[in-house]
Amino acid sequence: MEYLSVAEIAKKWNVSDRMVRNYCAQGRVPGAFLTGKTWNIPANAVKPARENLKPFSNNKLLNILKEQKDMKLSGGIYHKTQIELTYNSNHIEGSTLTHEQTRFIFETNTIGVETGPVNVDDVVETANHFKCVDYIIDNATKPLTESMIKELHFILKNGTSDSRKEWFNVGEYKKLPNEVGGEETCPPENVKSEMKKLLTNYNLVENKTFEDIIAFHKHFEKIHPFQDGNGRIGRLIMFKECLANNIVPFIIDEEHKLYYYRGLKEWDNEKGFLIDTCLSCQDKYKAWLDYFKIEY
Numbered sequence: 556m557e558y559l560s561v562a563e564i565a566k567k568w569n570v571s572d573r574m575v576r577n578y579c580a581q582g583r584v585p586g587a588f589l590t591g592k593t594w595n596i597p598a599n600a601v602k603p604a605r606e607n608l609k610p611f612s613n614n615k616l617l618n619i620l621k622e623q624k625d626m627k628l629s630g631g632i633y634h635k636t637q638i639e640l641t642y643n644s645n646h647i648e649g650s651t652l653t654h655e656q657t658r659f660i661f662e663t664n665t666i667g668v669e670t671g672p673v674n675v676d677d678v679v680e681t682a683n684h685f686k687c688v689d690y691i692i693d694n695a696t697k698p699l700t701e702s703m704i705k706e707l708h709f710i711l712k713n714g715t716s717d718s719r720k721e722w723f724n725v726g727e728y729k730k731l732p733n734e735v736g737g738e739e740t741c742p743p744e745n746v747k748s749e750m751k752k753l754l755t756n757y758n759l760v761e762n763k764t765f766e767d768i769i770a771f772h773k774h775f776e777k778i779h780p781f782q783d784g785n786g787r788i789g790r791l792i793m794f795k796e797c798l799a800n801n802i803v804p805f806i807i808d809e810e811h812k813l814y815y816y817r818g819l820k821e822w823d824n825e826k827g828f829l830i831d832t833c834l835s836c837q838d839k840y841k842a843w844l845d846y847f848k849i850e851y
Contacts, residue, residue, distance in 0.1 A: 556586070557598040568602040578603050580626060612696050615850055617798045620692050629662070632847045633692075636806075637661055640794065641684040643808045644787045647815075650677045657681055676715045683711050684787065691795035698758055699796065701750055704780075707791055711784050722782075729782040740779035749778050766798045766826070769833055773822045793833075803844070803851050805836035839843065 556713075561579075567574045579587045579594045583603040587596045595851070611621045612732025623633035642657040651674055652660075660666055660681050666673065687710050694703060709726030712718055718725045728746045741749050757763075757771050772793050778783045790807060797804035805817045811832050844851050 558595040559598050559757070561594050561596065564600065566598045577622075577626065580615050612798075614695075614798060614801045615845065616803070617692070617695055619849060620798070624689055624692055632644055632843060632849060634661075635843060637685055637688050639690055639808070640790075640806050641681055643806050644790050645677070646682060646809060647686060647807065647812055648784075648786055650674075650680070651769050652677050652681055666801045676717075679714050680711060683713060683715075687787075687791050688794075691791055692798070695795050695798040699754065699792065699799075699800075700753060704750075704788065704792065707785055707788050708781050711787060717783060724782060728780045731782065733779060733782060734780050735776065735785070736816065738820075740777065746778060750780055763796065763800045765797075765802055765833070765837075766830060768793055768802070769829055770799070770822075770826075771796070773819055773829065776819055789821065803841055805833055805840050807836055808839070809833075811836055 559567070561572050561575045565575045568575070575584075575596070576594060578584050584596055584600050586600065587594055588811075589595070600648070611618050619631075620633045620636065622628075623631045628634065635830075638654075638658045638661055641661070642652070642654050645652065645657070652666075653787065656666055656673075660678065664682075666678055687707055690707060690710060697703070705726050705728075712725045719724045722730050724730050729743050732742055734740060753771070753774050757767070760767055772789050775789045775792065776785060781788065794804045794806070796802075814828070814832040814835075818832045821828050841851065
């Protein structure tokens with residue numbers, strides 16, 4: 556039997572190479588098989604009938620992230636988002652894992668150790684953060700709720716040394732007062748009411764803007780509802796809410812970390828610091844979308 560390549564079949568069927576690979580991976584092309592990473596497709600294969608499925612959302616990027624997540628596709632925007640969001644958000648909070656180690660954990664579920672010991676919590680929280688990203692993609696179209704935020708915290712901190720401390724309260728609001736950047740945060744006894752107020756006011760906004768999402772983040776971080784992990788949960792929420800409102804998301808990276816901190820600190824005096832920082836990070840994400848030829 557004669558076999559053709561993905562590119563040859565894509566030209567014959569007048570579809571993208573990615574769609575042909577997708578058809579093959581889903582078992583919709585009888586006789587197609589892999590040799591290494593290369594699909595061999597019967598020359599007489601018939602293009603599968605297009606499934607009349609309702610899109611996951613009206614956001615093209617979210618649909619692609621969801622599709623690539625479900626396919627476990629390597630090398631696309633989902634793959635890049637997972638590694639960049641996880642590495643940068645953890646790194647901001649002091650994780651000692653390198654970008655390469657983060658990538659290796661995602662791709663192989665193993666870690667390469669070249670010099671010195673590795674903090675087990677850093678490894679566990681990296682693996683957990685990947686699950687958090689999957690969770691926000693799967694639930695991006697749903698309204699933001701307390702239970703969703705608590706679930707993110709549970710996923711992030713589950714299995715860490717913190718989770719073995721009775722007072723830590725994984726997946727629940729903090730029991731002990733804490734500070735962030737030397738500034739006081741909401742007392743534990745007021746967290747529940749302040750979070751309800753914040754979410755109620757936020758969800759009353761019908762068409763949320765870029766600024767609405769950032770303002771929510773600032774107030775969330777000021778409340779600091781959990782004993783630890785607030786920054787990572789807050790940045791995951793921003794990414795989720797951008798996807799939910801058809802806004803190009805962004806990832807705060809090392810280059811913008813100090814500007815991000817300044818923006819949070821100065822929000823009440825000058826909102827532009829934090830907004831401009833987030834817009835700069837959004838431009839970087841747009842450049843990735845341009846590379847992957849994803850419209851936005």
